[in-house]
Amino acid sequence: SDGQGPYSIRTSQTTYAVPGTPTDLTISPPPGSCDELMITWTAPSTTPRDLIVRHRVYINDKLRFPRRRKTTISLKALTANTEYNVRVVAFNDVGDGGTVTGAERT
Secondary structure, eight states: OOOOOOOOOOOOOOOOOOOOOOEEEEEEOOTTOSSOEEEEEEOOSSSOGGGOOEEEEEETTEEEEEEEOSSEEEEOSOOTTOEEEEEEEEEOSSOEEEEEEEEEEO
16 A cells, blocks of 8 residues: 545535525505605525625615615605505625515505
8 A cells, every 4th residue: 555645625515596585575654654655575585694695675666775784664755645666676696586576655
């Protein structure tokens, strides 16, 4: 026998995927308010929470919150009797996950 061979290093590779779709989107005015909306959602459960970098939140197709970690937003000083369309996308370094949408009138 020629002795021991070279040491080898055992490695493991973690494969990351895009996040799932946010759920439980709720859009509602606080009691008695005609110019404010509260928006809440639940981060996707299909991916460990620490892999989700942020959420993008679009209001009427305009990106209003590009890198949101929290899952609650309060929109104030809105126009009364106007419909607001909300779209929330979870994303990480791999790419965009699913999208949840909803709408509410002030």
